[in-house]
Amino acid sequence: MSLNTSSSVFLDSVPSNTNRFQVNIINESHDNSAAVSDNTDPPHYEETSFGDEVQNRLRISFRPGNQECYDNFLQNGETTRTDTSFHAYDSHTNTYYLQTFGHNTMDAVPKIEYYRNTGSVSGPKVNRPSLLEIHEQLAKNVTVAPGSADRVANGDGMSSDEQAENKEEEDTSGVVKFGWVKGVLVRCMLNIWGVMLFIRLSWIVGEAGIGLGVIIIGLAVTVTAITGLSTSAIATNGYVRGGLGVLIILLSTMVTSITGLSTSAIATNGFVRGGGAYYLISRSLGPEFGGSIGLIFAFANAVAVAMYVVGFAETVVDLLKESDSMMVDPTNDIRIIGSITVVILLGISVAGMEWEAKAQVILLIILLIAIANFFIGTVIPSNNEKQSRGFFNYQASIFAENFGPSFTKGEGFFSVFAIFFPAATGILAGANISGDLEDPQDAIPRGTMLAIFITTVAYLGVAICVASCVVRDATGSMNDTITSGINCNGSAACGLGYDFSRCQHEPCQYGLMNNFQVMSMVSGFGPLITAGIFSATLSSALASLVSAPKVFQALCKDNIFKGLQFFAKGYGRNNEPLRGYFLTFVIAMAFILIAELNVIAPIISNFFLASYALINFSCFHASYAKSPGWRPAYGIYNMWVSLFGAVLCCAVMFVINWWAAVITYVIELFLYIYVTYKKPDVNWGSSTQALSYVSALDNALELTTVEDHVKNFRPQCIVLTGAPMTRPALLDITHAFTKNSGLCICCEVFVGPRKLCVKEMNTGMAKKQAWLIKNKVKAFYAAVAADCFRDGVRSLLQASGLGRMKPNTLVIGYKKTWRKAPLTEIENYVGIIHDAFDFEIGVVIVRISQGFDISQVLQVQDELEKLERERLALEATIKDNDCEGASGGIRGLFKKAGKLNISKPTPKKDSSINSIQSMHVGEFNQKLVEASAQFKKKQGKGTIDVWWLFDDGGLTLLIPYILTLRKKWKDCKLRIYVGGKINRIEEEKIAMASLLSKFRIKFADIHIIGDINIKPNKESWKVFEEMTEPYRLHESCKDLPTAEKLKRESPWKITDTELEAVKEKSYRQVRLNELLQEHSRAANLIVLSLPVARKGSISDLLYMTWLEILTKNLPPVLLVRGNHKNVLTFYS
Secondary structure (H helix, E strand, C coil), X not given: CCCCCCHHHHCCCCCCCCCCCCCCCCCCCHHHHHHHHCCCCCCCCCCCCHHHHHHHCCCCCCCCCCHHHHCCCEECCEECCCCCCCCCCCCCCCCCCCCECCECCCXXXXXXXXXXXCCCCCCCCCCCCCXXXXXXXXXXXXXXXXXXXXXXXXXXXXXXXXXXXHHHHHHHCCCCCECHHHHHHHHHHHHHCCHHHHHCHHHHHHHCECCCHHHHHHHHHHHHHHCCCCHHHHCCCCCCCHHHHHHHHHHHHHHHHHHHHHHHHHHCCCCCCCCHHHHHHHHHHCHHHHHHHHHHHHHHHHHHHHHHHHHHHHHHHHHHHHCCCCCCCHHHHXXXXXXXXXXXXXHHHHHCHHHHHHHHHHHHHHHHHHHHHHHHHHHCCCCHHHHHCCECCCCHHHHHHCCCCCCXXXXXXXXXXXXXXXXXXXXHCCHHHHHHECCHHHHHHHHHHHHHHHHHHHHHHHHHHHHHHECCCECCCCCCECCCCCCCCCCHHHXXXXXXXXXXXXXXXXXXXXXXXXXXXXXXXXHHHHHHHHHHHHHHHHHHHHHHHHHHHHHHHCCCCHHHHHHHCCECCCCECHHHHHHHHHHHHHHHCCCCHHHHHHHHHHHHHHHHHHHHHXXXXXXXXXXXXXXXXXXXXXXXXXXXHHHHHHHHHHHHCHHHHHHHHHHHHHHHHHHHHHCCCCCCCCHHHHHHHHHHHHHHHHHHCCCCCHHHCCCCEEECCCCHHHCHHHHHHHHHHHCCCCCEEEEEEEECCHHHHHHHHHHHHHHHHHHHHHCCCCCEEEEEEECCHHHHHHHHHHHCCECCECCCEEEEECCCCCCCCCXXXXXXXXXXXXXXXXXXXXXXXXXXXXXXXXHHHHHHHHHHHHHHHHHHHHHHHHHHHHHHHCCCHHHHHHHHHHHHHHHCHXXXXXXXXXXXXXHHCCCCCHHHHHHHCCCCCCCCCEEEEEECCCCCCCHHHHHHHHHHCCCCCCCEEEEEEEECCHHHHHHHHHHHHHHHHHCCCCCCEEEEECCCCCCCCHHHHHHHHHHHHHHECCHHHCCHHHHHHHHHHCCCCEXXXXXXXXXXXXXXXXXXXXXXXXXXXXXXXXXXXXXXXXXXXXXXXXXXXXHHHHCCCCCCEEEEECCCCCCCCCCC
């Protein structure tokens, strides 16, 4: 069965074989409608191949202008009948229909467009149908907007017209993109074959030697084989020091190979944008590491431009010396030539990536010819002139002599390594332009690893060949031949007929140790080597000149360092960072003025090694975090090898130059702390986040194995704040005794239809948690949707928390408006207190004089801000019209008139603002705003009065003690009030002091209250009676039938029987308020034992009356009741 994609699909004649994976909108002619409508047989379903039809599985076809024919086609997610009745599976009726997988549905099959980011350059992002759209019942008449058929069928977030527009933009944008050869392989090879290949490799061989090469190579192969890596791990940059020369190359190769493998793994774990090493590190480890190393890496690349240009200038100066054409002196000539060169390179870079790429290809061809020319020259018989300069073709004696190291004064293994290592930095030349690659995930690993292998083989080959052909020191004089009868000093040159012994006492100009142009002398045609040197140095400089701005631009675009946003702007179709080019140019010029290659090279070695260390650590960290999102397509890597590579890079940094390594780490640490402090608003799903989650999960699971102990008890609170910003004072006082010690969850219950509640809840979740973070409140936000408030709180009490981190205390604000509230609200309020006790959860009720809810204040503030924004926008519009109107002529006059019309509403806006301010000045006074922030302030010297009337396990005492440990409350002293007998006040005071000292709780004073149980005065009791009067049933004054009827009609009212039964308790609440007024009126905070209402005995309204009379006209009060399990102990 094949798909028909021809235009016949759009015609009236429909193919008989309807594809069940093809979505067609079909329009039948009216002539055939009658005949076709009789066909009610379902179609025959055939086996279908996904592979053949993957490109067309969701194609929708319809005739322009006939959209009205497919209106009203869906009902409950299935096809519904239109005016012309048809069967759900009929493919020949007079209608439009959608068909996917043989069923008519809005469900969408998997497509890449659903997974793209908004603004993706690789294609438009579209939105699949939401779960709500699929799950909820559809309206009976669904109108499909013209042009939206694709969206309905495929769940796309944009119409087909918009998709076509985006596609057209992609096709016509003309952005230059490179494949893996031109974009990565060529660049990496050119950058690795830089300055060192032609003008320093011979010096390195002279300093070091050749020996131990086979053993070291064998060891490297063994290591890579054991770790499961490919032989490409033995490739990249290096030096050759005779015996140690190969070691230098292989050590560099090991570092860069492991880094290359790590880079490949990270680059294939998702779409890679521009930014190279910075992008890889920042998206893996987060902005803190990425931002710090990105700045260093961009700077290192800018300095590398200077290094390569100075290498080029050295060669030119050597040529000028030979022709006796020096301009000033060698140092200043290098500066002059380097400056001119970097200006030319800047011009090529600014011209665009396409020109730069063409230049790179030409330079590579020249470089390959030059390398081949060198190898050919080693087998061409040497003449007398070359022999006097130390070249004797392949000689076993020279190989043996150059086998071991021969360091000159001041040089050593790692000093030579430091000079050579920057050549290895070329491995990231391709990754650095990741934004300009067609497929970075494929190009980076393939091009990088192949470049490492090819260049390493070349370095090893050149090093061994040049060390087998050229002696270390030569005079260059053809008269230094050995005559018969003169004793030979035993050197290889002596055995070959030349006496260069005077080089041991005076400086010579030729040989591996002295002549940087050895390769030019050895080659078959010297000028080709010179061309190769030019090619190698210029191509590397060009690559670094492009890399540095690209990396820097990506860093600036992320706005991690606010002051660098200026350099984020790009120009042209390739978004070229022209500003970054000029900054790189300035840095390069500054270092070119140093004019010493051996000074510049070590400066950037540590910067590049720090970058490599973090790339390797990124790969290790991402693997170690075990995030499901870590799925690199490049499988040839090992997390422990990456960790070894990171440690190796750090070790090499210190061995090369310990003080430079310290400076590098200090700079990186400073930048890391700066970025951490600034907290950039980015979320890249870094492995740091993944590891934080894994660590938290492991700790939570480990905590479940630990039994609870009273010494480790801490209040873990559910706070019914609603939206946290609406009751800040309630959250502040709770946060004061939970911060850094206990769990705090701000909870909100959405009551109403589930669909609306869930939508509102989900949209505000992130915003409210962000508010907590912004205000530095260490708390979580949780919300539930429920049919009633009490059910929602009940769910929170049972399900909140995780493992041992479960709430043990409920914190609620006092319901100040209970006397005006509907009865159901009062029942819910008291009911949640009962529920908390049922679940053995402590309760804290907080009361302040002004109340907690400031939601209306916030609403007014939002309205004022909105009006202010509108006013500013209006003023900006008027100003713009003013400017346009000033252009003159009749048009200007009309524009000014228009401006006058626009300006008319302005006074209305201002007057509305004033009216709102005046309207709310009484209702939302300053006292309410101040009360909402009263617990944010430092409390100053004062007292926290603890009325520990009933032993609830110690929570009433523990909470105020924790408060005194906080910075804002540390100046407040604890005063303890307990009930006792009048005739035993001193004894009970001593006993309580002894108990508190055993608990190690400091206190300022202890008061024993012996007159709690006496009757309150008449005035206070009268207030209580007046408070209960509106809610009393007064059934005792009625006859029995009437009383029973009243009880049935108003079961919520306070009966005379109930009031009489608990009269003593009512006396106690009123008397306690008198005592509180007497002793604690001036306290900063009162912590008081919460009276418990026995279920079925105390009505809700009576209980609320108790709470009201108990806390009336007092400073802030915390009514506390623990779950009657010990939270304090004096045992160790």
